[in-house]
Amino acid sequence: MTDILKIKTPLTDEVVSKLKSGDSVLITGVMYTGRDAAHKRMIDALNKGEKLPFDIQGQIIYYVGPSPAKPGKPIGSAGPTTSYRMDAYAPTLIKLGLKGMIGKGWRAKDVIDACIKYKAIYFGATGGAGALIARAIKKADIIAYDDLGPEAVRRIEVVDFPAIVINDAFGNDLYVKGVEQYKQTI
Amino acid sequence: MKMREINAKQITDAVSDLCMKANFDIPDDVIQVIKKAYQEEPSPQGKDVLKQIIDNDEIAHNEQVPMCQDTGLAVFFVELGQDAHIAGGLLNDAINDGVRKGYKDGYLRKSTCNPFTRKNVGDNTPSIIHVEVVPGDKVKIIMAAKGGGSENMSRVMMMKPSDGLEGIKKYIIDRVRESGSNPCPPIIVGVGIGGTFERSALIAKKSLLRPLGTPNPDPELDKLEKELLTSINKLGIGPMGLGGRTTALAVHVIVEPCHIASLPLAVNIQCHSARHKEITI
Numbered sequence: 001m002t003d004i005l006k007i008k009t010p011l012t013d014e015v016v017s018k019l020k021s022g023d024s025v026l027i028t029g030v031m032y033t034g035r036d037a038a039h040k041r042m043i044d045a046l047n048k049g050e051k052l053p054f055d056i057q058g059q060i061i062y063y064v065g066p067s068p069a070k071p072g073k074p075i076g077s078a079g080p081t082t083s084y085r086m087d088a089y090a091p092t093l094i095k096l097g098l099k100g101m102i103g104k105g106w107r108a109k110d111v112i113d114a115c116i117k118y119k120a121i122y123f124g125a126t127g128g129a130g131a132l133i134a135r136a137i138k139k140a141d142i143i144a145y146d147d148l149g150p151e152a153v154r155r156i157e158v159v160d161f162p163a164i165v166i167n168d169a170f171g172n173d174l175y176v177k178g179v180e181q182y183k184q185t186i
Numbered sequence: 187m188k189m190r191e192i193n194a195k196q197i198t199d200a201v202s203d204l205c206m207k208a209n210f211d212i213p214d215d216v217i218q219v220i221k222k223a224y225q226e227e228p229s230p231q232g233k234d235v236l237k238q239i240i241d242n243d244e245i246a247h248n249e250q251v252p253m254c255q256d257t258g259l260a261v262f263f264v265e266l267g268q269d270a271h272i273a274g275g276l277l278n279d280a281i282n283d284g285v286r287k288g289y290k291d292g293y294l295r296k297s298t299c300n301p302f303t304r305k306n307v308g309d310n311t312p313s314i315i316h317v318e319v320v321p322g323d324k325v326k327i328i329m330a331a332k333g334g335g336s337e338n339m340s341r342v343m344m345m346k347p348s349d350g351l352e353g354i355k356k357y358i359i360d361r362v363r364e365s366g367s368n369p370c371p372p373i374i375v376g377v378g379i380g381g382t383f384e385r386s387a388l389i390a391k392k393s394l395l396r397p398l399g400t401p402n403p404d405p406e407l408d409k410l411e412k413e414l415l416t417s418i419n420k421l422g423i424g425p426m427g428l429g430g431r432t433t434a435l436a437v438h439v440i441v442e443p444c445h446i447a448s449l450p451l452a453v454n455i456q457c458h459s460a461r462h463k464e465i466t467i
Contacts, residue, residue, distance in 0.1 A: 022231075037304050067255045067295040076293055077246070077255040082335045082368050104335075104426065105368035126235050126426055127335065127370035128459040130255040132242035149306045150255075150295050162238070164231065164428065175367055178429020182229055183422030186359065 006160070010058030011099035016119045019165050021172035025123065026160040031060045031102070033154040035081050038145055039089040042153075046092065053144030053153055056093060060100035060123075065150035066140070067130070075140040075156070077130030080104045083122070087111050094120045102163055106175050116171050123163035124174070136161040190267075190323035192467055194275030197327070200465050201284025204329035205260055206292035208463040209252040212243040215397040216435070216460045223372060223425075223432040232430025236372075239425075239458055254459045257294035258331035260285045260313035263392065267322035281327075282311045297334065316388065328395060328464040336369035336457040342387050345449040354379060354451055355414060361453045362418050362434065367427020370457035372435045374398070375418065378452040380442035386450035393438035394456045402439060411437045435460075 007015055009029030019025070032054055034042065042052055063083055067076030083103030090101060091114040099120050104127040115122060125133060139157040146152050166174045217240070224236040246253035262281055272280065289296055289310040296310040320326075341361055345353055358377060365373075378390030402408040414437040424430020435458065444450055 024231075024234075040304075065255060065295065065297075067252050067257060068293040070251065070293050076295070077252045079255050081256070082338065084368065104370065106366055106427075124367070124426065124428070126238045126242075128254045128457055129238045129242040131246040131249065131251050131253055132238055134251075135245075149308070150297070151306070174429075175427050178229070178231065178424060178427065179366075179422040180429075181422065182232075182424055182429045182431060184420040186417045186420050 009060055011060065011121070012058065013119050016099055016121055016169050019121055019168055021165050021168045021174045021177065023165040025163050025165065027060070027163060028159050028161070029157070031062050031156050031158055031161075033062050033064050033066070033156060035063050035065050035151055036085050037148050037151040038153050039086050041145055043089045043092060052096075054155065057097040058099050059097075060102060061093070061098060062156070063101065063103035066134070067150070069140070075134055075137045078134045078137055079130035080125040080127055083107055090114065094118050107167060112167050112171065112173065115167050115169055119169045121165055121169065122167035124166040125163045133162070189269055189271040191271050191273045192325055193273055194277070194280035196467060197272065197277065197280040197325070198284040198287065200327060200467060201281050201329065202288035202291065204327065204463045204465060205285060205288030205294065205331070208329050208331050208461045209257045209292065209294055210250045211247050211463075212253060213397075213460065213462065215399055216458070217243055219398045219435045220372070220458060223435065227425065227430050227432050229424050229428065229430035231428040232425040232432060235425035235428060236432065252292070252294055253461070254333060255295055256297065256333040256335065257289065258333045258461070259297060260310060261330040261332050261391070262313055262315045263328040263330070263395065264315060264317045265320045265326040266317055267324045268319050269323035270325050277317070278315055281315055282313055285309070285311050285313045324466050326464060326466045328462060330395065330462040333457055333459065336373060336455045339365035339369040340452070340454045342383060342450065342452045344383065345451050347447070347449045349449060355417070357451060358414060358453055359417050359421070362423070362455075363421050365455060366423055369455045370459070371423055371427060372425055372432045372458050374435050374456040374460055375414070375437040376454035376456060377437065377439040378454070379439065379450070380444040381450055382445070383450055385442065386452035387454065389440040389442060390452035390454035393440045394454060394460065395462055396438050398436050407439050407441060411439055
């Protein structure tokens with residue numbers, strides 16, 4: 001395994017430029033959660049000239065809809081959801097300053113191009129490892145769209161959140177590279 | 187013959203328990219195959235993912251928390267003995283009451299919503315209930331928690347009879363290739379061939395309930411399953427799509443007769459969190 005890089009949020013262009021597709025990272029700091037319905041609302045808000053529910057500069061959005069927290073726990077299970085459903089919205093947010101997204105599954109060309117143009121990273125986390133990943137989340141507060149339940153936007157504080165760089169800011173894609181390496185003739 | 191009475195309340199309580207247990211405890215056959223894959227996976231990143239899955243499923247079991255935040259739509263296969271009588275309420279209501287209770291008491295995520303407004307229903311109902319009447323006076327209830335990520339990668343394809351077995355194999359392999367990292371590989375590929383449009387999908391889903399590592403009762407289909415598994419694991423997708431040899435843990439096939447004009451094919455993809463539990467009352 002390659003070394004694991006420790007990074008902090010918010011992400012700067014300097015950090016983004018150092019990250020390469022295939023790097024394993026541990027992320028510490030504040031992140032925001034958002035998935036299908038929250039993305040639609042954020043983009044609708046922008047279209048109406050309204051502000052986003054948080055300052056997006058340098059931030060990471062984690063595509064997750066956690067299960068309810070048990071008493072005494074900050075959050076329930078919290079693994080990534082599939083990212084392509086956010087592809088329609090992500091380039092707009094990247095253009096506004098979003099520096100990172102965490103999810104699972106391939107992204108559209110528009111998103112990958114925006115990552116190159118505006119220097120942003122798409123990280124992958126292990127889908128179905130919701131109980132394990134929840135241990136890295138120390139605090140979670142709903143800050144917008146409470147009525148969306150699991151899809152509400154949460155401000156989360158994470159320590160050593162495990163992820164891997166899928167798409168870096170240079171156009172490399174681990175999903176393509178990884179498959180190439182292990183593909184055999186059928 | 188006297189009917190045996192089964193109280194609806196008993197079904198509600200059993201279903202509530204099934205919903206929680208299915209989400210907390212990975213079936214033993216599934217985790218054994220994942221552990222074997224962990225030993226054999228050559229990709230370091232793939233191995234790392236499999237290790238995370240093994241650790242995760244252990245945490246979920248020990249702490250009795252859901253292994254995945256997507257605790258699924260609650261899908262039920264009910265085998266209702268024709269000499270059993272459900273007393274004190276309707277079978278479907280009893281099951282849905284159990285889902286409401288289990289998803290609330292177990293701190294499970296509620297994932298049903300209105301298709302247009304996307305407003306969450308709030309209690310994870312309605313569940314998906316398939317009832318089959320069988321001989322006997324008992325009721326067997328199988329609960330499967332089906333997540334959205336892998337379900338989204340599933341397809342029904344009305345093939346042409348001229349496509350034949352080769353066309354079927356190609357479609358299945360292409361479906362897995364195109365799904366890539368999305369359905370949380372390593373996956374289980376459920377295949378339904380024959381019946382009608384909806385029947386093919388139902389038998390594809392049903393095939394996912396067969397314990398991993400058990401052979402298909404039909405030797406020809408068993409051979410087909412193994413051939414498809416070998417081909418799929420040559421795609422290179424690997425655990426979570428990071429590259430590797432463990433793309434699927436198994437391929438399960440059910441075949442039924444179909445119309446002379448048709449060749450229905452359903453591919454129901456299941457993520458590695460292959461959650462199901464059953465009870466017989």
